[in-house]
Amino acid sequence: MKIKITVMKQTIYEDLMEMYENKIEHACLEKIGNVYYTDGIKKPDGMCDSAWETIMPFAKDLINGKDNFYDGWMRNKKSAMLSCNDGFRPVSFYIEVVE
Numbered sequence: 001m002k003i004k005i006t007v008m009k010q011t012i013y014e015d016l017m018e019m020y021e022n023k024i025e026h027a028c029l030e031k032i033g034n035v036y037y038t039d040g041i042k043k044p045d046g047m048c049d050s051a052w053e054t055i056m057p058f059a060k061d062l063i064n065g066k067d068n069f070y071d072g073w074m075r076n077k078k079s080a081m082l083s084c085n086d087g088f089r090p091v092s093f094y095i096e097v098v099e
């Protein structure tokens with residue numbers, strides 16, 4: 001059993017970046033369609049560090065057999081829709097248990 005992570009969508013808020021952000025060199029580089037696999041402990045190679053911080057506890061729970069987050073949130077109980085912490089460029093990741 002492992003966890004599959006798929007990059008589903010990305011939004012970029014140019015107006016908020018203009019108003020509040022210093023130019024950064026290491027913005028999230030995830031692209032829609034990127035796919036990663038993890039055992040719930042090790043960050044997949046090349047994956048956004050900030051996104052992994054958010055995803056890791058859920059991936060770990062799924063690997064340990066916990067599911068049904070927030071009591072009925074996801075149609076697939078063994079999954080979650082999560083996002084990177086960068087609020088200027090939210091990226092949505094679908095994580096699911098695969099055999």
Ligand SMILES: [Zn+2]
Pocket residue numbers: 027028029030048049050051084085086091
């Ligand atoms: Zn990111």
